[in-house]
Amino acid sequence: MASALASVALSxxxxxxxxxxxxxxxxxxxxxxxxxxxKGKAFRRVSMAVSVNVSRFEGVTMAPPDPILGVSExxxxxxxxxxxxxxxxxxxxxxxxxxxxNVVKKAEKLMxxxxxxxxxxxxxxxxxxxxVTAELLFGADNSVIQEGRVATIQGLSGTGSLRxxxxxxxxxxPDAKALISSPTWGNHKNIFNDAxxxxxxxxxxxxxxxxxxxxxxxxxxxxxxxxSFVLLHGCAHNPTGIDPTPEQWxxxxxxxxxxxxxxxxxxxxxxxxxxxxxxxxxxxxxxxRRGFELLVAQSYSKNLGLYAERIGAINVVCSSSDAGTRxxxxxxxxxxxxxxxxxxxxxxxxxxxxxxxxxxxxxxQEMELMAGRIKNVRQRLYENLSEKDKSGKDWSFVLKQIxxxxxxxxxxxxxxHMTDKWHIYMTKDGRISLAGLSLSKCEYLADAIIDSFxxxx
Amino acid sequence: MAxxxxxxxxxxxxxxxxxxxxxVVQAPEDPILGVTVxxxxDxxxxxxxxxxxxxxxxxxxxxxxxxxxxAEQLLVxxxxxxxxxxxxxxxxxxNKLSAKLIFGADSPAIxxxxVATVQCLSGTGSLRxxxxxxxxxxxxxTIYIPQPTWGNHPKVFTLAxxxxxxxxxxxxxxxxxxxxxxxxxxxxxxxxxIVLLHACAHNPTGVDPTLDQWEQIRLLMRSKGLxxxxxxxxxxxxxxxxxxxxxxxxxxxxxxxxxxxxxxxxxxxxxxxERVGALSxxxxxxxxxxxxxxxxxxxxxxxxxxxxxxxxxxxxxxxxDRELYHEWTIELKxxxxxxxxxxxxxxxxxxxxxxxxDWSHIIKQIxxxxxxxxxTEQVTFMTKEYHIYMTSDGRIxxxxxxxxxxxxxxxxxxxxxxxxx
Numbered sequence: 113m114a115s116a117l118a119s120v121a122l123s124x125x126x127x128x129x130x131x132x133x134x135x136x137x138x139x140x141x142x143x144x145x146x147x148x149x150x151k152g153k154a155f156r157r158v159s160m161a162v163s164v165n166v167s168r169f170e171g172v173t174m175a176p177p178d179p180i181l182g183v184s185e186x187x188x189x190x191x192x193x194x195x196x197x198x199x200x201x202x203x204x205x206x207x208x209x210x211x212x213x214n215v216v217k218k219a220e221k222l223m224x225x226x227x228x229x230x231x232x233x234x235x236x237x238x239x240x241x242x243x244v245t246a247e248l249l250f251g252a253d254n255s256v257i258q259e260g261r262v263a264t265i266q267g268l269s270g271t272g273s274l275r276x277x278x279x280x281x282x283x284x285x286p287d288a289k290a291l292i293s294s295p296t297w298g299n300h301k302n303i304f305n306d307a308x309x310x311x312x313x314x315x316x317x318x319x320x321x322x323x324x325x326x327x328x329x330x331x332x333x334x335x336x337x338x339x340s341f342v343l344l345h346g347c348a349h350n351p352t353g354i355d356p357t358p359e360q361w362x363x364x365x366x367x368x369x370x371x372x373x374x375x376x377x378x379x380x381x382x383x384x385x386x387x388x389x390x391x392x393x394x395x396x397x398x399x400x401r402r403g404f405e406l407l408v409a410q411s412y413s414k415n416l417g418l419y420a421e422r423i424g425a426i427n428v429v430c431s432s433s434d435a436g437t438r439x440x441x442x443x444x445x446x447x448x449x450x451x452x453x454x455x456x457x458x459x460x461x462x463x464x465x466x467x468x469x470x471x472x473x474x475x476x477q478e479m480e481l482m483a484g485r486i487k488n489v490r491q492r493l494y495e496n497l498s499e500k501d502k503s504g505k506d507w508s509f510v511l512k513q514i515x516x517x518x519x520x521x522x523x524x525x526x527x528x529h530m531t532d533k534w535h536i537y538m539t540k541d542g543r544i545s546l547a548g549l550s551l552s553k554c555e556y557l558a559d560a561i562i563d564s565f566x567x568x569x
Numbered sequence: 570m571a572x573x574x575x576x577x578x579x580x581x582x583x584x585x586x587x588x589x590x591x592x593v594v595q596a597p598e599d600p601i602l603g604v605t606v607x608x609x610x611d612x613x614x615x616x617x618x619x620x621x622x623x624x625x626x627x628x629x630x631x632x633x634x635x636x637x638x639x640a641e642q643l644l645v646x647x648x649x650x651x652x653x654x655x656x657x658x659x660x661x662x663x664n665k666l667s668a669k670l671i672f673g674a675d676s677p678a679i680x681x682x683x684v685a686t687v688q689c690l691s692g693t694g695s696l697r698x699x700x701x702x703x704x705x706x707x708x709x710x711t712i713y714i715p716q717p718t719w720g721n722h723p724k725v726f727t728l729a730x731x732x733x734x735x736x737x738x739x740x741x742x743x744x745x746x747x748x749x750x751x752x753x754x755x756x757x758x759x760x761x762x763i764v765l766l767h768a769c770a771h772n773p774t775g776v777d778p779t780l781d782q783w784e785q786i787r788l789l790m791r792s793k794g795l796x797x798x799x800x801x802x803x804x805x806x807x808x809x810x811x812x813x814x815x816x817x818x819x820x821x822x823x824x825x826x827x828x829x830x831x832x833x834x835x836x837x838x839x840x841x842x843e844r845v846g847a848l849s850x851x852x853x854x855x856x857x858x859x860x861x862x863x864x865x866x867x868x869x870x871x872x873x874x875x876x877x878x879x880x881x882x883x884x885x886x887x888x889x890d891r892e893l894y895h896e897w898t899i900e901l902k903x904x905x906x907x908x909x910x911x912x913x914x915x916x917x918x919x920x921x922x923x924x925x926x927d928w929s930h931i932i933k934q935i936x937x938x939x940x941x942x943x944x945t946e947q948v949t950f951m952t953k954e955y956h957i958y959m960t961s962d963g964r965i966x967x968x969x970x971x972x973x974x975x976x977x978x979x980x981x982x983x984x985x986x987x988x989x990x
Contacts, residue, residue, distance in 0.1 A: 167853035168761070168796060168827055172706050175863035178657065178870060202653055210651040220645045227638070229631040231623060232841045235599065268690075268873035275872055284593055302871035374589055405589045419654045420878035431588040441596035448599065449724035450697055450872070451690035456842035457879035 180298060180539060187537040195535040196553055198544040201350070201516050202419055203384075203482055206550050211482070213417045215475045219464040230456065235444040237266020237425070238459035244466040245410060245425045249379065249393055256400055260433035263440035265426050265447065266454045269419075270380045270411030271299060273426035277376065277407050278307035279446045280428075280439075281341055290376070291336050292343045293317075293329075295541060297350045297378075300343065312336065317352050322509040322521040324354050330367050338372045346379035346408070347392040348515025351543035355385075355514055361395050365402055375399050375406040384415040385515045387483035389476065405430055412462055414516065415479055421458030486516065486546045489554060493546075496558035503566065516547045526564040534560035601720060601960060608958040616956035617974045619965040622772070622937050623841055624904055627971045632904070634839050636896045640886040644879075655875045657866040659688020659847075663881040666888040667847040671801055671815055671832055678822050682855035685862040687848050687869065688876045691841075692802045692833030693725060695848035699798060699829045700729025701868045702850075702861075709761040712798065713754070715739075717962065719772045719800075722765065731763070739774045744930035744942050746776050752789060760794045768799045768830070769814040770807035770936025773964040777807075777935055783817045787824065797821050797828040806837045807936045809905035811898065827851055834884050836937065837901055843880025908937060911970045918979040924986055937968050947985040955981035 177185070183199030205211050236242065242264040246257055256262050267273030281288060290309050292300050293316035304311045314336070315328030333342060344364070349355055356364060368375055377396050383389040399406055411424040426443065430436040447453070465471045490510050497507040510518060522530065522542035530536040536557065538544045549557060598606065604620030626632050644650060658664065664686040668679055678684050689695040704710055712731045714722050715738035723733045736758070737750030755764060766786075771777055778786060790797060799818050805811040821828050827850070834845040848865070852858040869875070887893045916931045931939055943951070943963040951957040957978060959965045970978065 165853075167857040168708075168794075169706060169850075169852055169857050169861050172857065172860045172864055174860045175867050178866070181657070200654075210653050212650070212652055216652070224641060224645050227633070230633055230637070230840055230842045231631050232621075232835075235602070268877075271871070272873040284590070299871060299874065302867075306868075306871040413654075418652055420652045420875070422873060422875070422877040428590075430590055435588045435590045435593065438593045438595045439590050442593055444599075445596045446728075448693075449721060449728045450694070451844060452693040452721065453842070453844070455690070455844040455877040455880065458877065 183537050183539060186531075190535055190537070192535040194556065196537065196548070196557065198536060198538045198546075198548045198557075201414070201545050201547065203414060203417060203516070203547045204550075206485065206552075208548065208550055211417055213475065213478050215465045215471045215478060216417060216461055218471060218474075219461045222464060223460055228460070233266070233453045233456050233459070235447050235453050236264075236440060237454045238456060238463060240463040240467065241266055241423075241459040242425065244463055246427055248389060248466060249382065249396060249408060249410060249427060250400060250429075251390070251393070251397065254397070254400065256429050261430050261436050263428040263430060263436040263443065265440065265443045266459055267409070267424045267426045267447075268451070268454060269413050269422045269424040270378065270409055271303065271424075272422065272454075273409035273411070273424045274300070274303050274378065275307060276426050276443055276446055276450075277409060277428075278303050278309050279450075280443055282307050282309050283446070284442070285339070285341070288339055288341055288374075289337060290341045290343055291333060291373075293345070293349070295351055296343070296345075300378075309341075314342075316349075317354065317519060319521060322519060323512070324356060324360070326356070326360055326363075330363060333364070333373065334367050334371060336371065336373070340371070340373050341376045341407070342368055342373045343376045343378060344395065346377045346382065346396050347394070348381040348385035348517070350380065350515070351517050351539070351541060352519040353513030353515050353517045354509075354519065356395070358394065358398075361398055365399055365404070368399075368404070369402070375404055377406065377408040379408055380411040381414055381515050382410070383476070383479045384483055387480040387487075389479070400429060405435075412458065416462060416465065416475070418458050418461060421461065422455060423458030423462055489546050489549050489551060490518070492551050492554040493549070493558060496555050497561065500555075500558050501562045501566075505565075516545055518544050518546055520544055520561060520565075522561065522564055526568045529564045529568045530560055534563070536560050599720075604958050604960055607952075611956055611958075613956040615977055617958065617969065617978060619957060619959040619967075619969045619978075622836070622966050622968065624836060624839060624937070624968045625971070627907065629969075629971055629974075632839055634897065634900045636887055636893050636900060637839060637883055639896075640883045640893060643886060644882050652878065655688070655878055655881075657869050657875050658686075658862065659876045660878065660881040660885060662889065663688055663845075663885040664847060666885055667832055668849050670811065670888065671804060671818055671830055671849065672822055672851075673812070673815070673819055676819070676822060678851050683852050683858050685850045685852065685858040685865060687862065687865045688881050689831075689846050689848050689869075690844040690873070690876060691835050691846040692800060692831050693721060693846075694844065694876075695831035695833070695846045696722070696725050696798075696800060697729055698865060698868050698872070699831060699848045699850070700726045700731055702865055703763060703796075703798075703829075704730030705868070706861075706864060707761075707763070707796070709759065709763060709796070711759065712763040712765055713758055713795075714765045715751075715767065715771070717773060718765070718767075722800075726765075734758075736764070738771070739776060739940065741942065744776075744927075744940065745933065746778055746782070748778070748782055751778075752785065755786070755789055755795060756793070758793065758795060761796065763796045763798050764790060765798050765800060766817065768801035768804065768818050769816075770803035770938075772802070772936070773938050773960070773962060774940040775934025775936050775938050776930075776940070778817075780816060780820075783820055787820055790821075791824060791826055797826075799828060799830040801830055802833040802836060803936050804832070804837055805898070805901045806905055809902040809909075811901070822851055825853075827853060834880065838884060838887070838897070840880045840883065843883065844877060845880030845884055908967045911967045911972075911975065912939070914972060914975045915967075915970065915978065918975055919982060922979055922983050924979070924983045926986060937966055939965050939967055941965055941982070943982070943985060947989050950989050951981045951985050954984065957981045 187197040290311040294313035314332035318325035382392045408427045413419045494510040608618040716735040736754035740747035804814045835841045919928045941963045
């Protein structure tokens, strides 16, 4: 790549800033400048050494657009009135507007009034945030918290927390593999790849039932090498919306125990799935109760609508507080060369909301409203599908699935048809975001799904 | 320490011998941050914290700029603002304004769309993303960093996938720049190697090349095809003038060549905890810049998906408003002036005291930090006897000094130098 460089000094001066034409080389005697840079517009008169003509980055290829974020871009470009964006996973109101929670606005105003400083947080983040986030997840009276056995580090939302954990796995468990569900959130693979943690998939989605392939899941987890890290979605599986039942969670715990695997939860929807913070923490708390050491990545993007503030945490439940202390110190060692210390704003918002009983209660109500709207939309969609589809197909999976996303069971060609004919934007795997659906558009969506399902091969 | 009730061994304990995390050792405390930890523990009323590099007022308090508070008010009180995900590359306005700030609004590189700018997590995040990009896409995977440099630099680049070498920089005998050594070491670097340059206010020494020296560095680097990677953490904070502090970077951009620049707004806008910064890659052509940007997104997405909005919005609000921008330059100059004033006071006090040695480096060095030239024993002595907290390499943060504490520091240095060698 590095071509031999011709180093030539220019004596050219420019009357105005003139871009040097590509591949140009002017030969002339070097004129020693007398520090022209001190003089106002002197950048136009600089003795130049033409360095390399070809870019050092000439070989860099255009990266493909992100599959999920690319959907919104395509949606924006569409001029059709009927268009519907069921792509990205951000909550929308019935009017299909973004939503900033009232408690968040109140917290921000409080913070402004208090006039807090903007000093660096410690590497592990805001202490008040770390305390409340662990309590929210495990329950304040949980023994792991009482015994100081949880190492909690503030992270950059879910992604950042997952990445810290993956980097930790790579460093301390270099022979271990991660097991991820098929399918899973698209970025999970990227995170493990960049952290250099090998991964393989366990069966999860059953297209025949549009439900969970439970036997396949258990078999694949069992077949994996002992001591693997099993990535589990705490609730509201993304992209399918399909969660194991409590009985199934127990059996999953059994096989994980049998194989000495380490559970690694991704909790991006606590409170947002069912409307109840405790109910949505059921799976994590079950595993904790059973005595596992485990990892949990949390995100406040959806449940507090803090998407752009990038606030989350990585929690590691250890068998002793000493192990917790050591693990925390090593997580810090991974964060420092990545970004030094995390952003303060989102952490303070969470700490203020969760730490104040009034705001906390108000938050729970707003969360119930958000989750409630999604349940309503599921209900309406199900009714429309059942009424309008004369084939007798069972659409009840729409109601059984939970959370922001639904796997419609449509394959790629059918999903493309949804976009091409009906101007409905979704990801190619058949995933729709219920958060982007209003009651008034359910009928239109139902028509589109029925058409795509039956008329496209 | 251990719980009274024996905890049942975790299911994986059998495999991992008691705990899954049995082989995870306690990491040492970060040396720089450890100074503040020790300072906080000290009950002495005369203690002074000259450790961490955050600005302090004359009263020894952290400072949030007025202009930042005003910008925040505007943002928080704007009912139309939402918290939707930023694009992977960050806030577009912020990126454009940041590039203009460092390269100059009339920079041909900007006008020709040859600059790929992405919002990152302050300086550290910008360096890390830049390093990862180079490790993946650049043919030379060695980066040369100055000796000494900020303690986090080698870790950032190593974890990014680069191998780290050093070039001579600081001359302890002159407490200035080892320019011959610098030129020799860069001359010996393999063609195309990456070179980390502190744009101004070198951390930890405070020693910067003169403009003449920068020009020589530039000529040498261009002749060897070395790739400059600027760390610009103090633009405007060093001299008090934003353009002056960007000279070194602009010099390299003006010759039409390529470079990387990591910008931080931690110090110059006092936005430390908000983690606001930007990485810019100046390319030969707009087409290359577009492709480079697309690849930067692939580095960022699996790291944290997209950057935090709050700090970047504050910066954009200030930079795009004439009046706020102007107010910022005034507050910025006031901070820089106070530090320059502290340098002068300390120098004058040491001279008045007759403390042995040449202390002129205190006023020659620039920026937040001074490399005093004191050795580890002297530093330990000063901490123990005078409750002065600083890093063991002899670095002091001038931002942590005030007119009231200069006399005490003078006493401490005098005692250290006369009683300990």
